[in-house]
Amino acid sequence: MNRITVTLLCLMLCLAGAMVPTDAKVSAADTVANMVIAMTIGSKIIKIDDVDGEIDAGPQIKWGHTFSPIAPIINALGGTTQWDAKTRRVTIDLGTKTIVLTISSHYAVVNGKSVSIDSNPDLIHLVPYVQAPGRTMLPVRFIAEQFGALVTWNSTLQRVTLALKVTSPPLPPLTQRVVSFTPSQTSSAFLTLLADESVDVIEMAAGTYHLYTIQIDIDRTRCVVVRPAAGATVIFSGDVTGPGAQFWFGLNSRAGNITMQGLIFDGYILGQQGIVHTGNCHDITLNDMIVRNSRSNGMTAQPYHSWAIYMDTIQGLSATNFTANRWTIEASARQMSALQVYGGSHVTASGWVVAHAYLAVYASSDRGPLTDLILDDWTITDTGGSGWGQSNLSVVFQQSSGRFSNVHAVTSGALFNQGTPMLTDRGGNSI
Numbered sequence: 258m259n260r261i262t263v264t265l266l267c268l269m270l271c272l273a274g275a276m277v278p279t280d281a282k283v284s285a286a287d288t289v290a291n292m293v294i295a296m297t298i299g300s301k302i303i304k305i306d307d308v309d310g311e312i313d314a315g316p317q318i319k320w321g322h323t324f325s326p327i328a329p330i331i332n333a334l335g336g337t338t339q340w341d342a343k344t345r346r347v348t349i350d351l352g353t354k355t356i357v358l359t360i361s362s363h364y365a366v367v368n369g370k371s372v373s374i375d376s377n378p379d380l381i382h383l384v385p386y387v388q389a390p391g392r393t394m395l396p397v398r399f400i401a402e403q404f405g406a407l408v409t410w411n412s413t414l415q416r417v418t419l420a421l422k423v424t425s426p427p428l429p430p431l432t433q434r435v436v437s438f439t440p441s442q443t444s445s446a447f448l449t450l451l452a453d454e455s456v457d458v459i460e461m462a463a464g465t466y467h468l469y470t471i472q473i474d475i476d477r478t479r480c481v482v483v484r485p486a487a488g489a490t491v492i493f494s495g496d497v498t499g500p501g502a503q504f505w506f507g508l509n510s511r512a513g514n515i516t517m518q519g520l521i522f523d524g525y526i527l528g529q530q531g532i533v534h535t536g537n538c539h540d541i542t543l544n545d546m547i548v549r550n551s552r553s554n555g556m557t558a559q560p561y562h563s564w565a566i567y568m569d570t571i572q573g574l575s576a577t578n579f580t581a582n583r584w585t586i587e588a589s590a591r592q593m594s595a596l597q598v599y600g601g602s603h604v605t606a607s608g609w610v611v612a613h614a615y616l617a618v619y620a621s622s623d624r625g626p627l628t629d630l631i632l633d634d635w636t637i638t639d640t641g642g643s644g645w646g647q648s649n650l651s652v653v654f655q656q657s658s659g660r661f662s663n664v665h666a667v668t669s670g671a672l673f674n675q676g677t678p679m680l681t682d683r684g685g686n687s688i
Contacts, residue, residue, distance in 0.1 A: 296325060296397070298415040314392045316417065320383050322375075323410070323417045324394040340393075344636065346608065347385070347393050354403065357582070357608065358385045358395065361685055362663045364607060364633045367403065369516065369542045369580050371605040371631050374399045384685075433457040437486070440464035444471045451475055451483075451515070458482045463489035465523075467497050472505040473538075477514040480540070485519045492521045500528025500554055507538035508571070516542040522565075525551035527593065528558045531567025535601075537574035543581045552592035560615035561642060563593045570600035570625030577601065583608040591615045591642060600625025604659075607633040614651075615642040617669070620680075621655040630659030630680065637688070641670025652688065654680045664688050 295304040299315045316325040327338070327349070339348045345360040357366040363384045364371050374396055375383040388394050397417055398408050407420045435458040436450055447468065450459050452475045459481065485491040493503055503522060506512040522532045525548075532548060535541065543566075553563035565586050568576050579601060586595045586609070594616040598604055604627070611617045617637045620630055641649040649670035654661075656676035662683035664672070672688045674680055 294419040296323075296417050298323065298417075314388060314394075316397065317388070317394065318415075319386070319394070322383060323397045324386070325397050325400075326388070326392040327395045327400065338393075344608065344610070344634075346634075356403070358393065359608065359634045359663070360385050360387055360393070362607075362634045363683065363685075364631070364662070365399070366582050366607055369544055369582060371580070371582070371607055371633065435460055437462060440466050444468045447471055448473070448475070451481060452477075454478060456481055458484065460484060460486040461489065461491045461520075462486055463491065465492045465494050467494050468503070470498050470501045470503065470505060472508055473512045473515065474508060474510040475513075475515070476511045476539075480514045480516055483515070483517040483520075490521065491519065492523050494523055495525030495527075495532070495551060498525065500526065500530060500557060502530045502534035502567070503532050505534045505536075506541055507536040507574070507576070508534075511537045511539065511574075513539040513541070515540075516544075517546075518542075518544045519546075521547045521549070523550050526554045527551065527563035528554055529562040530558075531564040531597065533566045535566070535568045535576045535579065536571040537576075538579070539577045541576065541579050543584075545583045546581075547585045547587070549587040550589070552589060555592075560592050561594055561619075561644065564595065564597045565593070566596050568596075568598045568601055568604065573625060575600040575602075575625050576604065578603045580605045582606065584610075586611045586614055586617075588612065588614040588640075591640065594619065594642075595640075596620075598627060598630060598657075599623060600627050601630075602626070602628045604629070605631045607631070607635075609634075610636045611640055612638040614640040616640070616651060616653065617666075618652045618654075620653070620657045622657055622676075623655065627657040628659065630657055630661075632659070632661040632680075633663050635664045637664070637666040637669045639668050640666070645673055647671065647673060662686065 293306060296316045298318055301311050301315045303310050303312050314326045316323050337350045347358045349356040355368055361384045363374050365374055383396060385393055385395050409418045434456050436456050438447060438459050439462045450456055525532050548565045553560050566581055591614060593614060595611045595614050596606055596618050598620040600622060617640050620627060637651055641651045644650060650673050651666055651670035652672040654674040657680055658678040660681040660683045663685040666688040
């Protein structure tokens, strides 16, 4: 391992540590790091505590900000980067953080939460880009802020400097209680595990699950994660739910602090429901889901009644701090829709891919106020339906506050944005 790799590794370990108050006592076992990283525009030399190293592409100034390649540094630190050419998305896994960046998007997704890359929300052009022959370039300040470093700029030397002083005591071993759930178990058994505050992770074994509607009225004091076991493909079948939802969050009482990820929903014949239906809930994160072979039942519901996610307002109560990122909706013949939001606050949906649906998005304050809705990085194909006096729409916003960006539609309906308040167009859209 060369000197620069070792030094960078030390840096990340320091950055990842918790910041200690200035009056905290430091024991002999604590480690204190004073580190300075300097990069000069156009130079491949990176200076770490006055030791020179080399990166494969020099920093650049673009849109008045310094950009630098990230993959070499992440890889040297023992992290991983994955590039999805179809969605033009980079996923970075390092330590306790997963950061998803999309080329030309001014939002990143950090541990499931949408975060603006720049502190100035009106600077819509500050986005990651690709520099030939294929290096992803990211604003240096954004990287620094993720890990607590101080950034200074010397315009005379064209040099950006990252400085930090971190006191990081040894961390105790992280222990989590991980429990297994198998296709032979029941919906009530799932709810029992979900309500158990001693459970941190529910790992689902590979297979197809035939579970009746799981109504979640559980407000946990700390987050639980539901995910497939390593290497497992987990499929929820709609063959026993009838026209109802698979997951209902907050129907009779509040639900909260629940994360689910990596599930496939297959074969739902829906009424006026969503496969996931929400009411009174908070801090719900549902990421990396696939919906396929599903549709409205055509009797009690039409395609604009049946949704992958149906966010409702019930007796004035709706979702807060709700995140649903990277959903893939593989509809058929426009017989269902993707995301409906009838009220809520701090709702984030980014990285969706929707094909052959009736509507991609319907968001409205008709049933309750809808505030701070963030939609970013949507790819919509062969999607659209009539309504609101229009013959072909794919995205509809009514009297909602928030913002949308990087919504791209091909052979699909138009975007309809009306009322007061109105969603802000942050650019990058082709619809």
